[in-house]
Amino acid sequence: MSGSVRVFADYRGDVLESCDVVVVGSGPGGAVVAHGLAKAGRDVVLVEEGPPFTPEDFVVDGAISMSRTMREGGLRATRGFVMPTMQANALGGGSLVNSAICVRSPRTTLDAWAEQYGLSRTGRDDLDPHYQAIEDLVGIAPTPDEVQGPRNLLFREGCRALGWSCEPIARNVVGCRGSGECFTGCRSRAKQSTDVSLVPAAIRSGARVLTSARVERVLTWGRRRATGVEGSIVRPFTGEATHRFRIDAKVVVLAAGCMATPVLLQKSGDLANSSGQVGENLQFHPGVAILGVFPDRTEPQFGATQGYQSLHFVSEGFKMETLWAPPGVFAVRLPGFGLDFKANLARIPYCAVFDSISSCNRSLGSVRARRSGMDPVLHWRLHHEDVRILAKAMWAMAKVFFAAGATSILPGVHGLPDEMRSPDEAEVLLTHSYRPTDLTCSGNHVFSTTRMHGDPRRGVVGEDGLCHDFDNLYVADTGILPRSPSVNPMLTLMAIAHRMSGEIAARL
Amino acid sequence: MPRAQPPRVVGRADVREIENPGQAVRTVAGNPGPTTDLRLAPPATRAKKEAVNQLLVGTVLVGGGALLSRRFLAGYPRPPVATDCLAPREWATVAAAADATFPEGGALPPSGEQAGVAEHVDRFVAAQQPSTRLLMRLLFVLVEHATVVFPAPGRGGRRRFSDLDREQRVRVLEGWRTSPLFPRRLVFTSLRAILTMGYLGDAEVMRLLGLAPPEIERRVCEADLLWGRIGEPSSAVRFRREDLSAAGPVVPIAVPAEAHRFDEPRPGGVA
Numbered sequence: 001m002s003g004s005v006r007v008f009a010d011y012r013g014d015v016l017e018s019c020d021v022v023v024v025g026s027g028p029g030g031a032v033v034a035h036g037l038a039k040a041g042r043d044v045v046l047v048e049e050g051p052p053f054t055p056e057d058f059v060v061d062g063a064i065s066m067s068r069t070m071r072e073g074g075l076r077a078t079r080g081f082v083m084p085t086m087q088a089n090a091l092g093g094g095s096l097v098n099s100a101i102c103v104r105s106p107r108t109t110l111d112a113w114a115e116q117y118g119l120s121r122t123g124r125d126d127l128d129p130h131y132q133a134i135e136d137l138v139g140i141a142p143t144p145d146e147v148q149g150p151r152n153l154l155f156r157e158g159c160r161a162l163g164w165s166c167e168p169i170a171r172n173v174v175g176c177r178g179s180g181e182c183f184t185g186c187r188s189r190a191k192q193s194t195d196v197s198l199v200p201a202a203i204r205s206g207a208r209v210l211t212s213a214r215v216e217r218v219l220t221w222g223r224r225r226a227t228g229v230e231g232s233i234v235r236p237f238t239g240e241a242t243h244r245f246r247i248d249a250k251v252v253v254l255a256a257g258c259m260a261t262p263v264l265l266q267k268s269g270d271l272a273n274s275s276g277q278v279g280e281n282l283q284f285h286p287g288v289a290i291l292g293v294f295p296d297r298t299e300p301q302f303g304a305t306q307g308y309q310s311l312h313f314v315s316e317g318f319k320m321e322t323l324w325a326p327p328g329v330f331a332v333r334l335p336g337f338g339l340d341f342k343a344n345l346a347r348i349p350y351c352a353v354f355d356s357i358s359s360c361n362r363s364l365g366s367v368r369a370r371r372s373g374m375d376p377v378l379h380w381r382l383h384h385e386d387v388r389i390l391a392k393a394m395w396a397m398a399k400v401f402f403a404a405g406a407t408s409i410l411p412g413v414h415g416l417p418d419e420m421r422s423p424d425e426a427e428v429l430l431t432h433s434y435r436p437t438d439l440t441c442s443g444n445h446v447f448s449t450t451r452m453h454g455d456p457r458r459g460v461v462g463e464d465g466l467c468h469d470f471d472n473l474y475v476a477d478t479g480i481l482p483r484s485p486s487v488n489p490m491l492t493l494m495a496i497a498h499r500m501s502g503e504i505a506a507r508l
Numbered sequence: 509m510p511r512a513q514p515p516r517v518v519g520r521a522d523v524r525e526i527e528n529p530g531q532a533v534r535t536v537a538g539n540p541g542p543t544t545d546l547r548l549a550p551p552a553t554r555a556k557k558e559a560v561n562q563l564l565v566g567t568v569l570v571g572g573g574a575l576l577s578r579r580f581l582a583g584y585p586r587p588p589v590a591t592d593c594l595a596p597r598e599w600a601t602v603a604a605a606a607d608a609t610f611p612e613g614g615a616l617p618p619s620g621e622q623a624g625v626a627e628h629v630d631r632f633v634a635a636q637q638p639s640t641r642l643l644m645r646l647l648f649v650l651v652e653h654a655t656v657v658f659p660a661p662g663r664g665g666r667r668r669f670s671d672l673d674r675e676q677r678v679r680v681l682e683g684w685r686t687s688p689l690f691p692r693r694l695v696f697t698s699l700r701a702i703l704t705m706g707y708l709g710d711a712e713v714m715r716l717l718g719l720a721p722p723e724i725e726r727r728v729c730e731a732d733l734l735w736g737r738i739g740e741p742s743s744a745v746r747f748r749r750e751d752l753s754a755a756g757p758v759v760p761i762a763v764p765a766e767a768h769r770f771d772e773p774r775p776g777g778v779a
Contacts, residue, residue, distance in 0.1 A: 005734050009741035052735045060721040063628070063705035067635035075640050082694055147760045175758035179722060189727040190758070196731040203734060211735075236738050239637055301719050302763045327719060328705030332697060337678045339614035345708075346615035349718050373639070414686075414693060437690040440697070 003038070003203035008051060008212035011233045015245035017208065019045040020508055022229055022249035024215045024264070027093020028490045029476035029497045030255030031194035031202065032134065036501025038205035042508055045247050046207055047229065049214040050090035051236040052195055058185035062326025065184040068237060069097050071375065078284075078365065078380040078443060081436055085284065085378070085443030087257050091211050092195030094257070095490065099182040099305040100171035100191050101321075102140045103487040104131050104495075106314060110485075117482040118454025119463050122496070130495035135170075138192040140491070142168040147178035149303015151352040154294065155322045156308050158404030164312040164396075169321065171304070172197070180324045182305035212236055213245055216374060218252060218268040218473065226252040226271075226473040251472045251504055253465075255497070258282075258446040258479040259367055259376045265450070266369040272467040277460050278450055282365035282380055283484055285445040288390050289323060289355035291330060291410040292401035297349050300324055310400075314486055317386075318358040318393040320400065325353075333412035333440060335419065354400060356393035357444050359484035360386035367449050380443075382436040390441070391434055398426035414438040445489050450479035465500040476500055584670075589627060593634035598645060600670040601652040602626045602703070608677035609703050616716055620703070623713050628706035647698055655680060658692075722761050727753040 023034040026048040034046040050069075059065045066074025071089045078085060088094045107124040114123055134140070145153070148168070159166035172192040179188055189196060203209055216231040228248040232241035254261045262279035265271045272278060301324065309321040327348050334344040365380025394411055401409050402423045409420050411429060415438050420426045453459020456468035459482070465474045476497045478489050485492045584596040591599060606620030606629075613619075620626075633644050652669045659665035660676040669677060684696035707713055714720045728751045736744045 005742055007735050007738075007740075007742050009739060010743075051738045052731070054732065054735070054737050055724075055726060057738050061705075061709045063632045063702070063709060064635060067632060073636040073640045075636070075643070082690075149763060175727070175755075176760075177724070177758055178760045179724060181721070187724045188758075189729045189732075189753075196729050200730040200734060204730075237635070297718075297764070299718070299763050301721075302761060326705070326708070327717075328701070328708040331704045331708060332701045337609060337682060338611045341609060342611075342614040342616045345704075346717065375639075437693075 003206045003208060005052075005203055005209040006211065008233070008236055011212070011243050014243050015210065015213075015233065016248075017045050017210075017245070018228075018248040019043045019208070020249065021045075021251045021253060021504065022047060022247040023253045023255060023476075024229060025093060025255035025257060025260075025477060026091050026194055026199055026209070027088070027255060027257060027477065028095050028194060028494045029478070030093070030253065031095075031198040032494045032497035033253050033255060033474075033476045033501045033504070034207050035198040035202040035205070036498060037505050038202040038207040040501070040505035041206075042505055044202065044207040045249070046199065046202060046209045047213045047215055047231075047247065048091050048093075048209070048211045049234065050088065050093075051211055052091035053096060053185055055185070055187045055189060058181075058187055060181060060184050060187075060326070062184065062328050065326070069185065076375075076378070078378040080365065080379045080381045081363075083284070083286065083380065083382075083441050083443045085259075085446065087259050087446075090195070091199060091209075092193040095172075095191075095193035096185060096195055097183055098193075098490065099323075100173050100193075101306055101309075101488040102135070102138075102170050102172050102491040103309075104128075105485040105487055105492045106311075108315070108486075113482050117452065117459065119452065119482070120454065122452070122463055127492070127495045127499075130498040131491060133498055134491060134494045138172040138197050139174045140170050140172045142170050143173075143176070143304045143307040144168070147176045147304050148307045149178055149180070149300075150298045151300045151324060152303050152307030152322045154292075154298065154352050154404040154406075155310075155320075155354060155400060158400035158402075159308075159310050159312070161403040162399060164310055164400070166308055166310040166312070169304070169306055169309045171306075173304075176304060178303045180301050180303055180305050183325050210245065210247075214239075214241075214374065215256065215264060216267065218254070218264060218271055219246070219248075220268070220271065224469065224471045226470055228252065250508065251474065253474040253476050253500075253504070255476040257477050258449050259378065260374065261475055261477055261479050262367040262449045263369040263374055263376045267374070272450075272460055272469045272473060274469050275453075275457055275460060277453075277458065279367040280364075281448040281451050281483075282367055282378065283361065283363065283447045284380065284443040285357035285484060286360055286363070286382065286386075286390060286441040287355050287357050287444040288394055288439060288441055289330070289353050290394060290397045290401065290412070291333070291351050291353055292404070292406035293347055293408045293410070294350050294352065294404075294406050298352050299349060300351055300353070301327075311487070313392070313396060316392060317360070317389040318356045318396075319487055320354060320356045320393065320397055323353045323355040333410060335410070352401075352404075352406075354397045356390075356397060357488070358386065358389045358393055359486050360389065361483050362386050382439075382441070384436065387434050387436055387439070390439060391430060391432065395426065395430040398429055399423060402426065412440045445478070445484075447478050447481040447485075447489065448483055450475045450477075451482045452480045453482060464503050465496065474500065474504065587626070591630045593641070594626070594630045597652065597670075598633075598648045599626055599630070601648045602629045604670040604672070604677055605651065605681065605699060606703050606706070608674055608681055609700065610707050611674070616713060618710065618713055618716075620707060623707050623710035625703055625706035625710075628709045629702055632702065632706070644702075647695065650695060651699055654695075658683065718764070724761075729753065 020043040176190040219228045230246040233243040362383035368377045450460040467473045587599040606625035610620030732747045
């Protein structure tokens with residue numbers, strides 16, 4: 001069987017295809033399922049709304065890059081508690097524009113899932129073989145010192161000085177040069193995002209890939225069978241619909257992303273929702289970041305985007321890591337105006353940025369379809385108890401900064417000094433009485449909007465990813481994670497998707 | 509002399525009709541209606557009063573409209589370059605905010621204008637989908653005219669944002685940044701993000717900061733054999749299998765010599 005790929009310029013009219021399995025979405029979940037099934041000899045069609053990017057298509061300018069690679073131009077935000085969050089719109093999905101972090105979920109977290117969500121075979125021991133398979137497949141390895149750059153190594157220095165555990169981040173990269181451009185697309189072709197790893201491998205195994213194809217409806221027959229999907233061929237960047245397509249399939253796998261799959265189900269007639277859980281339980285890993293200023297130049301643009309992490313406080317709900325992104329993103333929080341502001345901008349080469357992602361399991365929200373279009377309306381609120389986790393995370397990052405030799409930090413918290421110059425001064429980060437809106441958060445990693453639950457009345461899918469209400473409709477994105485995986489979710493999702501692809505192949 | 513009776517109201521609840529054959533006057537429900545008994549005034553006086561009223565209402569409407577259009581639409585100069593998206597009033601807002609945020613000189617010499625902030629914002633807004641573009645335009649309207657509600661300090665503080673002098677603009681923006689009201693801070697953050705990304709989108713500014721993106725050698729992987737640049741058909745792929753980059757050690761990008769130095773790396777981390 002020979003695979004193929006179609007890009008926008010290849011479409012000459014409406015498209016009608018049939019296959020064993022149609023997979024919607026080419027991000028980490030969908031690509032793993034498509035690759036696994038194609039490799040097992042099944043006839044697979046992988047459908048992706050976004051276009052494939054080449055290094056020539058990447059733009060290093062942060063704003064323009066976001067408008068090209070993200071839905072809603074990268075300006076999506078939650079309502080209730082206003083927090084920016086993003087979803088990629090490209091072949092490779094989020095893997096194209098994330099920093100390639102691959103971390104296994106802690107055993108304690110997976111044990112808690114089992115207990116609270118009636119899961120009997122999603123423990124760490126169950127997933128370890130699948131973790132291993134994915135790690136081998138996409139070349140996951142700890143970031144070597146050669147590409148850490150000063151910014152990441154300062155984090156290590158700080159953690160070690162405090163006696164806190166830290167480790168180089170394991171990433172799916174091969175031949176990283178430390179350009180720090182993960183978020184705008186890897187021009188080095190080092191990041192093994194699914195568009196350069198699993199999707200080509202799936203095509204090699206016979207998968208057909210349709211890009212620039214936006215799925216708008218899941219087709220069904222009777223009450224328990226999905227028969228395919230349909231939607232529009234859309235022009236890259238503008239979303240203008242030019243043709244229609246329909247894919248008939250024996251099995252439908254939705255991997256459109258935690259914020260898009262619920263919309264698709266709702267727009268298709270509120271499918272798979274006898275539990276009432278589709279679009280509910282929206283969770284994020286709210287991220288808070290702190291800038292630290294050092295006496296020497298840190299040349300922060302060099303080195304792996306995120307090269308070091310500390311899991312020291314994972315049991316308290318947060319993980320710390322290093323960070324780099326287009327500087328315009330950080331510079332927003334610098335104080336001052338006019339020449340003062342420019343003086344602060346000129347300190348960027350002396351800065352490092354550390355961030356934390358927090359498991360805010362009490363902070364919940366929902367995803368709803370808009371009346372028109374396929375973009376979601378996100379409602380979410382930061383629970384006041386979870387604010388304490390973020391406060392502790394900021395305090396801990398401040399400690400690391402000062403232990404690493406920073407002369408000051410810029411926490412970016414409303415109501416606190418713009419700049420703090422000593423560890424003592426930074427203690428207020430722990431003791432301050434915060435309102436959620438005092439914090440500048442970003443909505444990293446999204447989960448649970450089609451959550452996995454052993455009880456069909458309380459979840460949308462079972463442990464195999466199959467919707468409780470259907471015989472052949474699966475979900476394979478982070479929506480199925482029942483709650484925060486405590487660490488970056490990509491590897492855990494890929495491991496679950498890997499298991500899922502084997503089980504679907506066995507059923508066909 | 510018997511006291512004149514007010515007109516009797518008949519008809520539906522939402523529209524009242526004064527019973528006066530041949531001279532029906534309609535008033536909106538809830539309005540107590542005319543206090544003068546129209547039946548007692550001679551027809552010429554009534555017509556004159558109505559004409560005066562209409563003239564007054566018309567004057568107020570036209571004057572108000574003129575003031576509003578002057579405030580919101582008129583008097584904006586043409587942008588100095590052809591724009592992709594921004595209207596003259598939006599350009600003026602962005603340019604004024606960029607001027608307040610990035611004046612010429614200081615640690616980074618280029619001003620917001622020299623760095624092409626407004627041009628960058630124009631391209632950024634043009635790249636958005638219509639719904640997002642609308643939100644961004646609303647942001648600019650809000651910034652431009654919020655001084656009606658939150659006037660700038662000093663004389664003439666209720667002028668449009670782009671008409672304020674630089675010191676006033678700075679103080680307006682600072683007021684938004686430090687406001688106890690979260691929505692105001694949010695507006696400020698959104699605006700500053702757009703402006704700052706524009707300023708740091710300038711190649712010269714990035715060069716001065718030492719943050720210019722490095723040259724990166726083009727490596728060819730299997731994906732490059734499957735599709736070309738966005739917009740090209742897959743038949744236009746320019747690489748062949750023999751172009752694939754060889755696997756092997758890759759040289760990391762060199763960090764400039766003046767960067768922070770570390771002792772010899774110690775093995776591994778503590779998990």
